[in-house]
Amino acid sequence: MTAPSGAGAATRVRRVVWEAVVARPSVTARLMAWSVVEAAPAFLIGLAIARAVDDGFAAGRVDVGAAWLGALACVWVVAAIGARQVVLAVAALVEPFRDRLLERVAGTVLRDAAAAGRGPGASAVARATLQVELARDALAAVITVVRSFAFTLVSVLLGLAVLDPRMLMLVVPPFLAGLVLFLLSLPALARRQRAYLLADERTASTTGTIAGGLRDIVACGAEDRVAADARAHIDAQEAAGRGLARVTAVRTLALSLGAWVPVVLILAAAPWLTGHGATAAMIIGALAYLTQSLVPAFNGFVEGLGVSAVRLAVSLTRLLESGPTAHDARPADAPAAPEAAAVTVRGVRFAYGEFAAPVIDGLDLDVPSGDHLAVVGPSGIGKSTLAALIAGVLVPDAGEVLVGGVPAARADAATRVLIPQEAYVFRGTVRENLEYLGGGTDAAILAAADAVGASALVERLGGLDAAVDGSVLSAGERQLVALVRAYLAPADLVVLDEATCHLDPAAEARAEAAFAARGGTLVVIAHRVSSALRARRVLLMDGTDVRLGTHADLVATAPLYADLVGHWNPLARGHERVR
C-alpha cells in the first residue's frame, strides 16, 4: 500500500464525505433540528443558575430558586431526548455511507481481480473491511463533534449575551485566540497523526511478516537482516510517536489557553462587573457556561478534528485509491454469437506487461468443431494463458483468437466455459452451484453429476437442495462441483484448465471421458500427461517449440514428449533408472 497523498486523493476524500453528509437532506435537517434541542442546556445553564440564586435563594425565595433549577432539569431531560435523536440521525447518515463503501470495495476488488485473473488474499479483504469500519466510526465521530461544537458555541455566546453582554468581551477574544492557535496547529497535527498511523501499520505488517515467515527467515539465516529492517520500522514509529506527542502538546496548550484564560479574566473583572450591576450569581453563571458547556465541546472538537478526521482521511484514501482507475481489458462491443465452436488462433502474441518477455509468441492453432485437444508442457510455459485467450478472458497483444469466426473476447459468454484449477464453490444450495452456468431439470442435473462421477458427492451433501460451503469441501470435491457445472452449461466449447488436478487418476479419466462424450469442442490443459493419451490431438508447448499432432505422431517426433509419456508410467520404467 502506498502512502495516501496528493491533492487528487484529498479532493476525492472530501467529495465522498460531503456526499455522505448531504446525501439525505431530510436526515440532515432532522439532525440540525435535534441539535438545537440538544444544545438548549448550553444556552440556559448559566442563566438559570444566576436567576435561581439572585431571584430565588439569595432573595430568600427558595421556591423561585427551585423553580429555576426545575426548569433547567426539564430542559436537560428534553435535551437528552434530543441527544438520542441526534445519535440516530448520525447513524442514518453513516450506515448508508458504510453500505456504499462496502459496495464500492466489493465491486472494485472483484472487477480488478477479474481483470487481473487473480485476487488479493484473505488478509487484504480483512484489511479492506477493517478500513470500512474505521471510516464509518470516524465519520460518525467527526459529524458528532463538529456539529456539537458549533451548536454549543452559538448557545453559549447567546446565553452570555442575555446574561450580561459585557462578559462577551472577556470571553470571546481569548477563546478565539485559542481556537485560531488550534486551527493553525491542525495541518501539522493531521500530518503527524497520519505519519503515525502509517508507521504503525508498517510496523504491524513487518511483525506479521516475521511471525508468518519465521521458519523461512531462520532457514535462510536472515535473522539479522530482517531484524534490522524491523528495527528501522520500529524506530520510525517511535519517532513518529514523539512527533505526534509534541504537536498534541501544542494542541493541548491552545485548548487550555482558550478555555481557562476567560475564566481568569472574568474573575479579575469581577469588581468592575459587580460595580456595573452584575451579581456574584451572574459570574457563577458565566463560569458555568465556560466550564460546563464550552470546554467539553471544545475538547471534543479538538479531539474529533485532530484524531477522527485524520483517521477518516487515511481510511478513505486507502479505500478510494484502488478506485475507478481499473480499466476493462475487454472491448465494449456487443457480444456476438459464434457460428460453431471451432477455435482459430492466428499469430498470437501475449505478454503480462509492456517490458515482460512474451508468454506466447506467434502461435497458430486450429481446433475444429468437435475436436478433443490436450495441451501439454512445463508449468509457466503459457498453457493457462492460452486457455484464458481461447475463453476470451484475456485479449492478445497481437494476432487474433476466433471462436466460430468471432473474436473470443466478444463471443457470447454462454457459448464457452472455462473451468480453472481452483474450482469456485460459493455458499448456497448444491443446485445453485451446479446451475451457475445454465440450469436443467433435476433429472438432467443428476445425470450430469453421474456422468462426471459426482453422484456420490451430491448424495453425501444431502441432495440438490442441501446447503454447501466451499470451505468444508476438499479441493477434489470442489473440482467435481465445477465439472458438473461445466457439463450442464449450454456451451459448445469447454476449456478445462487443469480442472481435474485434485482428482485421483481414475476419477480424472472418468470426468474427461464424460466431456469427450458430451459433444462440442473440448480443450484440456493437462496436469498429468495421461490426459494426452485420451485426447484426439495433443499440443506440446515447450518454450519456442510448439508441436501439434496425435499421440503417436508426437511419440515418434518429439523426444520431450516421448520422455514424458515414459515418465508418466514410472512403475514400469522407474526401476531401470536408478543405476
Add this chain to the structure above:
Amino acid sequence: MRAADRLVARTVRHGGPWSAVLAAGVVGGAVVQLLLPYALGRALDVLVAGAAGASFWLTACAVLVAGVIVCETLGVWAGGASGARASARLRRGIVRHVLDAGPGLTRRFGDGDLVARAGMNAEEVGRAPDAIVTAAALLIPTVGGLVALALIDPWLPLALAAGLVLILLVLRGFLRETTQFAGDYQRVQGDIASRLTDALAGIRTIAAARTVPLEARRVLAPLPELRLHGMSLWRANARAGVRAGLVVPLLELVVLGVGGWRLAAGEMSVGELYAAARYVVLGAGLSAALGQVGQIARARSAAGRVSELLAVPAPRAGTRALPPGSGTLEFRDVAAPGLSGVSCTIPGGSVTAVVGRSGSGKSLLAALAGRLVDPERGTVLLDGVPLHTLDRADLRRAVGYAFERPVLIGRTLTDAVALGVPHGAGDGAAVREAARLACVDGFVRRLPDGYATVLEDAPMSGGERQRLGLARAVAQGERLLVLDDATSSLDTVTEQQVGKALTTDLRGRTRLITAHRLTTAARADLVLWLDDGRLRAAAPHADLWRDPDYRAVFRAEEAS
C-alpha cells in the same frame, strides 16, 4: 501473572525520564484541578464583597490556572513520548527474541497467535504507562471531590455516590446489550468478508463466465441484515448515552438545590455553592477512572501473553567454523518428539531421498538436518562438526532449505531469492543462475518487471512459488540442500525438469529430499525409509523395491 506484572513495570521504567515528567505532570495537574474550585469560590466571594485578600486569591487562581495549563500540556507530551519509547523498546525486544527463538515458537503458538502476541498485545502493553498514570490522575480529583463535598456538606457525597452507582448500572447493562449486538454485527460482517474471499478464490471462473455484477450482489446480500444490527447498536448506544449523560447534570442540580437552600439560610456563600457544583462534576469522573482500570487490566493480560512468548528459550548458536568438506551429514542416535533413535550417514554430494507415509517423521528429519530444531537426544553432524557448536552464519551458508509452502520475503523477486545470501554476495547473475536451476527463470522473465517485479505484484501459482523457494535454497546452501516436499505442487512435466536439474546440475552438494513421488526415490542414490518415527532402512531404491511394505508406501501416497 507475576511475570506479566514485571513486564508492565519494566515497560513503565523504560519510558525513561519522560515517565517521571508524565507522573509529575499528571499528579500535579490533578492536585491543581482539585484546588481550583475552592480558590475560585473564595476569590469570587472576596472580590464581590470587596473584602481584603482579593489580590491574593486572584493571584492564587491565576497561578492554579497556569498550573492546570502547564501540567496538562506536559502530561500529554510526556505521555505520548514515554509511550512511544516504551512500546518501541518492547517491540524491538520481542522481534529479536522471536527471531532468536526461531520456528520452535510457531510450533507452540501458531502463526496467527504469534502475530497477535507480537503485534497487538505488545501494543497494549506499551499503553500501560499511560493507562496507569491516567487512572491515577482521574482517581485523585474523584476522591478529592468526594472529600471536598463532604467538607461542604455530609449529604452531598451520598447523593453523588448514588448517582455513580446509577451510571455504573447503566454502563453494565449497555455492555451486556452491545456485546450481543456487536456479536451479531461482526458475524454478518464476517459473512460478507467470507463471501468476498470465496468469490476471489474463484475469480477465474467468474471472469470467464462474466458474472462480476452477479457476484457483487451475492457478496453484498447480507447488507440489509448488517444495517439492521448496526442500527440496533446505535440505538443501544443512544439509550445508554442518554441515561448516563443525564445523571451528572441532574446530580449537579440536586447539589445546587441543596446548596441554594443553605444559601437562603445564610449558611453558605455563593462562592461555596460554585465550588460544590464543580466538585460534583469532578467526583463524577469516577466512571472514567473505572474505564481506565479496565485498560490496565487489558494491559496486564496482554503482558501475560507477551511474557509467555518471551519465556520460550532461544537456542544458542556455537562458535566453531565449518572445516572444508564435501557435505557429509551424520545422524547419531537422534531422537525428537516424533522420531527416535535415528542413526545414519549421508555421503557428501549424494542425492538422498527420505520416504515414508504421512506422519512418519520426514519433515522432522529434514528440520533436524539443518538445525531448524534441536534434537532431544543425539547429535547431528555436518562434515564432522555437531550442528549446535557451529557458528550461525557458517551453518546457514552451508545449508539451504526449500519447503512445500515457502514464504517469500523481500520487496522484489531478486530480494526474495537472495534472502539466504549474505549482503553483497548475491548479485543479479547468481540469483538468475539459481532461478534457472530451479526452472523458474522463464516464469520470472515473463513478469512485467522481470526480476525487479515487486513480490506483491507477481501473480504466482503454488508451483511457481515452490520453484522460487527452491531457487532461494539453491542460491544459499553451499554444501547441503534440504528439500522438504519442495516439488509437490509441480505438474508432471515441470517436476521432471526440476528433478533432472537437481540430480545432474547440482553435483557437488549433498541433497536431502523428502518426497511422495516414486520417481524421486528412484532417482536418488540412497533412500532413507522412515516408518512410524523410526529409520526402517537406508539403502538404494532398487534394493528396497523388493520389499512389498516399501512398495506399499508409494501406493498409499498415490491414493491419498
